[in-house]
Amino acid sequence: MLAPERRTRADILIAITIAVTVLVAAIVVWARADATGTDSVVAAQAAPAVAAATALPTALRERWHVPDGASSRALTGGNLVITADNGTVSGRDPISGEQRWWYRRDMPLCGVEAQYSMVIATYRDKRGCSQTTMLSADTGQRYTARSSYMDDTIRLTGDGTYLLALGHDRLEVWRSDLVRTLEYGYVDAPVNPNTQPRKGCALLSAASSSARLSVLERCPQDAGARLTVLNPAPKDATTPEQYGSHVLTLPGSDSPEARVMAVSDNKTGVYLPPTPDTATAPGLPARLAVFDGTGNELATYPLSAPFTDKGVGIRIGSTPYLFTGNQLLALNSQTLQPVWAISDALGTPAMMAGKLLLPTPDTLTLIDPTTGTPLSQLGIARTDYHGEPISLAVIGNTILEHRTGQLFALT
Incomplete structure (x- = not known):
């Protein structure tokens, strides 16, 4: 019968060294993991449904505004307003502006989009704008993610x-x-x-x-x-x-x-x-x-005038629109031929109760989307405005203006 093996002092030291090495490796992996430096607060329940507006407002006033420096336009998703600033993406109540959820990482935000009732946020790491996360627009629940080599600066569109x-x-x-x-x-x-x-x-x-x-x-x-x-x-x-x-x-x-x-x-x-x-x-x-x-x-x-560096194209329904920097053009959805144009535009429009809302100086102009005919105007006192392009969005009866790195909610 063989004598039982006995542990020597050297065996114990080797075992301790291995354990310490594994612990250090685990700490390094944890420190470099995507979840590290992430703060995520998910909504307890989905946001209540927001009914589409059936009538246009007769007057407007500012209800709330928040920083929105990482977004390039006014965003909505599901039944919430989406904002992004300083590494944090938030889902907000349209009426109060209160955060219902947020997702924060200690990385710079490269771009944010909203599509499929989801929010897509891309962050920059050492491989460029490579870390992308998809969140539920209504709850902030993480749905999926991807990582790939990208440029240091990207434009994210849907x-x-x-x-x-x-x-x-x-x-x-x-x-x-x-x-x-x-x-x-x-x-x-x-x-x-x-x-x-x-x-x-x-x-x-x-x-x-x-x-x-x-x-x-x-x-x-x-x-x-x-x-x-x-x-x-x-x-x-x-x-x-x-x-x-x-x-x-x-x-x-x-x-x-x-x-x-x-x-x-x-x-x-x-x-x-x-x-x-x-x-x-x-x-x-x-x-x-x-x-x-x-x-x-x-x-x-x-075209009647050249585009400025602020020019951008968007699509509302099946119709493409071009903001030239001082004019709005509507294009035929099949031929892309310009159909009508409106001057004195300050940015991109949004649809509300069947009419097109266009940001214009000191007003929102209501437009017939088929003919481009201006119908009426709503006066608006824009605080902290210095001529930057304005992006409009509508959710329920709330009108959103993205400008000067902030989002303003109007009702």
Whole structure:
């Protein structure tokens, strides 16, 4: 019979060393984990349903305002108002502004969007704007998350079907569960090399619809800017599927001011700035160039004034609208041809009780969305306003104005 093994002093020291090593490793993993530095307070129950407004207000006054510096526009989700500032995303009661939930991380916020009754928040870490979390808009409950290499600055937008995260060197398209459907541009560690159609391109602007992703890019081998039309959800997310890609030759297309402004199922609208007179040709006014689903030019429409750097495109229902910086244009949903225009606009509109509300100086102007005819105006005293663009949203009977890094609620 073998004698029982006896523990020596060396055995005990080795066991202690292993235990300490495991403990230190666990602490390091915990300190670096995504959950560390996160403060999440979930609503005890879903927010009560908010009924859509059936009538327009006859007067307005400010009810509350809060910082909203990380959002680029007024956001609502589910039955709450969504704000984002200094690393914190909040769901707020539309009437009181009271926080019903919040989600906070000790990282800078790159962008926030609201879609599918969810809130999508992207944070910056050492890999760029790579940490994205999806939360229930009504409760703040964490639904899913994703992490991937991204640029240090991105523009996060939603088209109703997909989410587009656009950086200078790279973009990604995500579906409703944050699964990536497409990566385009720079790839840090390609699983399958040589799947990207071009290398070293700067992504100038992009916009998406459920059927098309249009990218204006500048590639080293090209003589000018290139318009590339892609499938937003190809069979393989790492292998872009191009419907067409063309170097643009239209006057103004290689200007840094040119940008994709609207995308439908089979059309792309690109803003072209005015061009100066030359010895061989007269200058051209600002224009909206429309391309088909493969990137071929269809039509060019002159604009009454050039866009400023504040210009932005939005979609309300099926109608695309362009805010030029001082004018609102409504486009035909099928052809992207300008239908009507309103001057003295201060920002992007919202729909309420069947009418379009447009921010204008000292007022909100009520507009017939079909004809663009101004119907009436609501006076408004805007506090702490210095001419910045205004983004409107409506939830129930509450009108929201996002401006000057703050969100103002009006009833």
